[in-house]
Amino acid sequence: MDKHARTLLVIIAEAALEKRLVADSQRLGAQGYTVHDVRGGSRLSVRESLWEADRSIEMKVIASPEVADAIARHVMGSYAPHYGLTLYFADVDVIRPEKF
Amino acid sequence: MDKHARTLLVIIAEAALEKRLVADSQRLGAQGYTVHDVRGGSRLSVRESLWEADRSIEMKVIASPEVADAIARHVMGSYAPHYGLTLYFADVDVIRPEKF
Amino acid sequence: MDKHARTLLVIIAEAALEKRLVADSQRLGAQGYTVHDVRGGSRLSVRESLWEADRSIEMKVIASPEVADAIARHVMGSYAPHYGLTLYFADVDVIRPEKF
Amino acid sequence: MIDVVVLFFLLGVFARLVKSDLRLPEALYETLSIYLLLAIGLKGGIELSKQPMLALLPQMLACMALGFAIPLVLTPVLRLLGLSRVDAAAMAAHYGSVSVVTFAVASAYLAAQGVSAEPHAALWVAIMEAPGIVAGILLARLGARGADGQAQRVNWGELAHDVFFGKSVLLLAGGLVIGAVMGEAGTAPIAPVFMAPFKGVLALFLLELGLVAGGRLGELRRYGLRIVVFALVTPPVLALGGALTGLALGLSTGGMAILATLAASASYIAAPTAMRMAVPEANAALSITAALGITFPFNIVLGVPLYLQMARWLNPGA
Amino acid sequence: MIDVVVLFFLLGVFARLVKSDLRLPEALYETLSIYLLLAIGLKGGIELSKQPMLALLPQMLACMALGFAIPLVLTPVLRLLGLSRVDAAAMAAHYGSVSVVTFAVASAYLAAQGVSAEPHAALWVAIMEAPGIVAGILLARLGARGADGQAQRVNWGELAHDVFFGKSVLLLAGGLVIGAVMGEAGTAPIAPVFMAPFKGVLALFLLELGLVAGGRLGELRRYGLRIVVFALVTPPVLALGGALTGLALGLSTGGMAILATLAASASYIAAPTAMRMAVPEANAALSITAALGITFPFNIVLGVPLYLQMARWLNPGA
Amino acid sequence: MIDVVVLFFLLGVFARLVKSDLRLPEALYETLSIYLLLAIGLKGGIELSKQPMLALLPQMLACMALGFAIPLVLTPVLRLLGLSRVDAAAMAAHYGSVSVVTFAVASAYLAAQGVSAEPHAALWVAIMEAPGIVAGILLARLGARGADGQAQRVNWGELAHDVFFGKSVLLLAGGLVIGAVMGEAGTAPIAPVFMAPFKGVLALFLLELGLVAGGRLGELRRYGLRIVVFALVTPPVLALGGALTGLALGLSTGGMAILATLAASASYIAAPTAMRMAVPEANAALSITAALGITFPFNIVLGVPLYLQMARWLNPGA
């Protein structure tokens, strides 16, 4: 089974950003995305997902390092200043390279 | 604290596959699994988890590289042709090697 | 875009531990955490999240390797003997190093 | 006059078409569908408790045969429309099985029109869930031999289990049994939950289904006009078959309209799930788009009144 | 006498203050809010079906103007209190818009007091959701030019879409239309879900809001006394404006009290969402703490009875 | 005649045994349990508002003592059955505390039999949640000294907090207070949600508990016959203790049956949570299997009618 290196970009953010994050990452070259609801906190604030304005999501995108970087750069520039948001990169291997 | 290298296999798939994926991975040697509900999309389709036929799950299995490969190979062969499905591998470290 | 290496610590545990895991990791130096509900199983037990005593969570903490180790050591010492619990480490890259 | 619950469906479709952020939580969707299945079963069961079971045997057999026959008729038609064998059989299975919510809308419509039907009609629903699915799978699988033989084998035991003990049959049948065992008096304490609120809950569920169906409309373009035509023309034709079966069984006019509706309706719970397991190579989105995106709205808005007319024409004496 | 639903709110606040593990599932929160919006809309729509729409035009325009005017007045005040321009405008937008649950509590209070109001008041709620938000965004954006021009532009098309087709306006308006089209008779079958249980559901929702509001109380220290004072003094002042508007429109005493309540109430669904999209640099926690942590409890516990008194003083003849 | 709600429980067990895919969403489980606790509290509180609190003091003290005493008796028995000290004490704590749903089933059964009980019985439930848990923890901890002293210390402050402000006591007590403060008239507006639907909601909750309990049956083999016997024999014995306590307190026959049921019932909400925190080394699955997998079904199917008989024998004059 051949494996191909890709980058996993994980973005944890206010739920209000979900639609934009999906649209932006597709525009910047991601071929897919996966989202689920989370709760969490940092020194800045606690988000418990008790109600609407308090919901957070985690979005995963598997992509080439370049695309992941482009998405991360855009997200950091556009949203990080004003929204609760955390992102990180990890190295992963995929099997069908053309999908990512 | 001693750490031991293992492989994390992540499978994102239609919810209809959950029972089978769990059974298959146990049969192939995984000692555990973790699942949660997700939504997502790709160039092929959007799955919003609005209702039953539209639900997706993410399953994580921590295992030896061999077991992870065996599960991935089986999943790619049996389900990937006909089901919405994405999988990837990552390197992780665990503490209790006998558990994984 | 500068990237900085950090450790991602993932803890999968009985939901009863959520409050303590958050408090402990903050006390040991984590600057944030993210949690979501999961279901899962191992050779020891199956936890389906059907009802309260059966719920499990997954907690993610991004931190320096030292902090991640300290949390893991504490969790293994305090909870692993008596609670259903799995944890693993992964290497990730972050952009704002001061946050983690 | 259109029924109020149908307006909730249209509100859902509208919300989706204008890309509203309205979403019903998935837990609510599941809760409402569990409620509807139980409530329909209970109502039917209470009626069953009032009559001899044996007299119903002919009806039960006829329902089974009707459900089984529909895919046999539709699959060749769908192949003529250009679908592959498995896609045709899978789609036909959806029409062979039934839509519980369409049944509920028809019952409500009849009640509003003052037309009475056999009160144990829920029994027909429970019986008609499975046969069409079985027929569809047989049609998809028989004579199929592919490169990888493995994927072609159907695990009938597992499948029978999944259909008979699947959520919808289990809850319908469970409600039927509880209703039949306890009767009107025994179920009175739970009636404030399962009887009076039924139509309001149905309205909420139709709002949700409107959101889902609205989302499928965008897919129509992908599959072309032939699917739209098929999904609009098939229901009245199947309804005629159902109404005639009802006539042959000596049902009341209302009962004929119900059986026509059941024949005309397409499953969107049990069938998609079963097809995903037994015929995974079939195009699931195609079937659901036809069943839920076109046939379902057609049935609840235009079909149900039409089928009542049909029953009246066929049964003028009643 | 305090209304029973308010005690559920206080129970929620109490649970939070003593750090109870009580949590309502988020799906329940969403379900209850969908229910309340639909039910309020339906109730108003049924009444609308009984009267000529045209006669309501003056009221509708006045509601719009009132909602739009509030942020114009409040923003300068908030700037004087030391808030930045965007924070002031965003907070003002919350008070310009309305709280549907405060409206529901006021309606229940009036009913319990035997005071009748214009039965189509739900129409006012639907109309007053948006104008205050629009005014707030305009105030935050106009004259703003920053280092990064991009973040300062508002996509008005997208915003209008998000407000008008957003969950709350869509469900309220959808309920209004369905109620108006079907009338009392047509909606009777769903009344057991949308009418009788209304206050009990409201009680559950207030329990949940109590949990949320209780959680905001801890934030008060962060923002200081001036915010507390603002959030307590503003509602009665706005209520006076609302009551006088009602007087000018010739509303009943009950109607004046309702309009006073709407003016005094601060949005915690539509406004926070819209502000997060259009004015992301505003401090969202600050606005929500004031609106939900102070103004909301004040209004439902003390404000509503006070505004009815106010209406009675202004309209002694009635 | 068996109560209809019990059939829903059996349907859930059946679904689980045949490995149906039927699942109630977890949000529904939480919602139903919140509802039941609030509704039971409200009902009890409305009755409390009708009588002098002081007269109830002896009952309250007796309930507390009864709950505390049960683990003192059961722990030695369980040690004789071969359980470790902590496992024995933890299991005993479950039986010392109470099951709110068993109480609800018993109340419904009495009502169906036309037997009246003290209407403030919900107060007993609220009082009996905690003492058994405290006793169980004391038994697990006292005299315990292990290699790692740390794990052996109990944080009593935290634990008291978790029990008294935990979901179940908080909602029960909150409902009691709201009911007592507002009385019958004040709670009338929310009665359509909290009164009439009670039994239907209980039916749904029992369906869910049936699914959970059915899942535990598979665990029985693991723990052996002695646990099955214990979980079947203990309830009637405890019931006798409860009934005699009721007799001593001069309760009505119905009240004795209720107190017997409370004594016989085993907690599956508060106790498991508290034990997980305070005695984590105890085998949680073992306790839950006994409490929910055996004792709970036994009580609702056979126990409750038996305990009413018991009360009648002991109190023939009434």
Ligand SMILES: Nc1ncnc2c1ncn2[C@@H]1O[C@H](COP(=O)(O)O)[C@@H](O)[C@H]1O
């Ligand atoms: N160190 C961390 N580890 C894991 N998750 C984090 C961390 N910091 C922040 N988060 C998540 O990211 C969200 C937004 O972060 P922030 O903008 O720092 O409030 C938080 O609510 C957490 O869910």
Ligand SMILES: Nc1ncnc2c1ncn2[C@@H]1O[C@H](COP(=O)(O)O)[C@@H](O)[C@H]1O
């Ligand atoms: N590039 C990607 N990054 C993250 N998730 C993906 C990606 N591609 C697909 N997925 C997820 O995998 C599911 C199935 O993928 P597919 O079979 O490509 O439709 C999608 O619904 C997404 O949730």
Ligand SMILES: Nc1ncnc2c1ncn2[C@@H]1O[C@H](COP(=O)(O)O)[C@@H](O)[C@H]1O
């Ligand atoms: N090998 C594994 N891979 C993925 N998740 C696991 C694995 N082993 C255990 N888990 C998760 O960790 C939880 C607790 O593990 P345990 O204490 O082994 O029962 C399980 O319920 C699973 O959700």
Ligand code: NA
């Ligand atoms: Na059909």
Ligand code: NA
């Ligand atoms: Na306002």
Ligand code: NA
């Ligand atoms: Na007990």
